[in-house]
Amino acid sequence: MNNVLLLIIVFVLCMILVFIFYYFLFRKKSKLGINPKRIICPNCKKPLPFVRVPKNMRQALWGGSTCPHCGTEVDKLGREIKKS
Numbered sequence: 001m002n003n004v005l006l007l008i009i010v011f012v013l014c015m016i017l018v019f020i021f022y023y024f025l026f027r028k029k030s031k032l033g034i035n036p037k038r039i040i041c042p043n044c045k046k047p048l049p050f051v052r053v054p055k056n057m058r059q060a061l062w063g064g065s066t067c068p069h070c071g072t073e074v075d076k077l078g079r080e081i082k083k084s
């Protein structure tokens, strides 16, 4: 009987861990999530400054920055933003 109870507790704990894991995955992909890792410029492969100065409204609202080395605009996940 004790073993069954233990199994249930372990199972519930695993489920909670999985939910937390998915929660953080979802947050990373959403626009409002924050990216604690340093962004590497996709063009010149240099790390961008950690403290960013937004250069336009989109950067101020959603994060991202402009590479000081080559001028490539990247979002907060380090993906290049094509200028249209």
Ligand SMILES: [Zn+2]
Binding pocket: 041, 042, 043, 044, 045, 046, 067, 068, 069, 070, 071, 072
């Ligand atoms: Zn660059």
